Amino acid sequence: MSLNDRAFIRYSRQIMLPEVGELGQQRLMNASVAIVGLGGLGQLCAQYLSAAGIGRLILIDDDKVELSNLPRQLLFSHGDCGQYKAEVARDRLVGKGTGDNSQVSAFGQISAKVVRLDGDNAESLLSDVGLVLDCSDNFATRQHINAACVALSTPNVVAAAAHFAGQLMAFDLSKSPDNGCYHCLFPAELRVSESCSTIGILGPMVGTLASMQALLAIKLLLGLPGLGWLHRFDGLTGEIQKFALRRDPKCAVCAEIKESNEKAYAARGETACLSALGEIDE
Amino acid sequence: MSEISLSLNGQLIQVPANASLLSMLEDQQITLDSVALVRAGEVVPKSLWALTLCEAGDVIELFGVVAGG
Ligand SMILES: [Zn+2]
Numbered sequence: 336m337s338l339n340d341r342a343f344i345r346y347s348r349q350i351m352l353p354e355v356g357e358l359g360q361q362r363l364m365n366a367s368v369a370i371v372g373l374g375g376l377g378q379l380c381a382q383y384l385s386a387a388g389i390g391r392l393i394l395i396d397d398d399k400v401e402l403s404n405l406p407r408q409l410l411f412s413h414g415d416c417g418q419y420k421a422e423v424a425r426d427r428l429v430g431k432g433t434g435d436n437s438q439v440s441a442f443g444q445i446s447a448k449v450v451r452l453d454g455d456n457a458e459s460l461l462s463d464v465g466l467v468l469d470c471s472d473n474f475a476t477r478q479h480i481n482a483a484c485v486a487l488s489t490p491n492v493v494a495a496a497a498h499f500a501g502q503l504m505a506f507d508l509s510k511s512p513d514n515g516c517y518h519c520l521f522p523a524e525l526r527v528s529e530s531c532s533t534i535g536i537l538g539p540m541v542g543t544l545a546s547m548q549a550l551l552a553i554k555l556l557l558g559l560p561g562l563g564w565l566h567r568f569d570g571l572t573g574e575i576q577k578f579a580l581r582r583d584p585k586c587a588v589c590a591e592i593k594e595s596n597e598k599a600y601a602a603r604g605e606t607a608c609l610s611a612l613g614e615i616d617e
Numbered sequence: 618m619s620e621i622s623l624s625l626n627g628q629l630i631q632v633p634a635n636a637s638l639l640s641m642l643e644d645q646q647i648t649l650d651s652v653a654l655v656r657a658g659e660v661v662p663k664s665l666w667a668l669t670l671c672e673a674g675d676v677i678e679l680f681g682v683v684a685g686g
Binding site for chain 1: 648650651653655658659660661662663664665678680681682683685686
């Protein structure tokens with residue numbers, strides 16, 4: 336399927352990039368992405384990804400818009416207070432595509448799931464997407480998202496912001512096993528003291544992390560590098576640090592998965608060798 | 618016993634020459650279950666702290682998880 340004229344014009348500034356091109360744009364338009372959490376991070380990521388032409392977006396959040404959200408969650412208005420964030424976000428993003436060619440933008444392919452992601456439903460909620468954005472606002476949900484992504488072998492792009500501290504990282508055990516998973520870096524038993532509801536945050540601070548997260552997600556969808564690093568952004572000094580992620584060989588979440596993958600690869604390798612030998616014999 | 622110096626979150630500290638990352642953190646009275654550790658730009662997973670020796674000139678950073686969004 337090639338891009339029609341309207342799509343070509345709409346996405347021309349993206350297509351112009353050698354890293355994207357027409358093929359890259361088609362990749363984005365064929366991509367399926369879940370966004371968990373429609374707060375400060377998720378509402379902006381959803382806008383960027385939808386506007387970039389991502390084919391299918393699933394918005395997952397069980398929260399309602401509150402007055403105290405409005406200074407940083409710019410997709411929502413005063414009149415949305417009391418409505419479910421996922422549904423408001425879906426309607427607003429669909430509205431942006433309305434009237435345009437149906438092939439353009441994710442029009443009609445944005446769905447809202449008003450449900451709290453937990454250990455029981457995470458895998459089924461995330462089972463049919465190619466990439467997950469962890470835009471949640473608490474440590475427990477982040478662990479559930481990670482466990483599901485590890486089990487499903489789905490790439491997980493994680494961002495977080497509180498106070499003037501931001502963190503960004505991406506995991507994909509199938510492409511980058513040595514970098515481990517979220518639990519390798521932050522085990523579930525780690526003590527956490529803050530979240531946006533208990534610690535202050537400025538809109539542009541969480542917006543900065545959301546923009547970095549959306550950029551990283553688009554890069555990974557295009558097959559560009561971006562896995563394996565933890566970025567720490569200090570909003571007071573403006574400094575960004577970049578650290579290499581390392582798998583914990585004893586990680587309770589990914590150690591077994593990686594072992595079983597390795598055994599599968601080894602078995603496949605063996606079969607390949609045997610059949611190669613067989614061919615030589617014949 | 619001989620000591621080596623290393624940088625912990627930008628502070629120069631002295632530790633015994635054969636100290637593991639874990640014993641160094643305990644000496645510094647760091648709350649172990651609240652931090653991740655980076656050494657020379659690479660994350661050192663928690664299960665390796667007891668097995669990894671400090672080296673002179675190490676640059677080590679500790680930080681907590683940020684979970685908000
Ligand atoms: Zn892990």
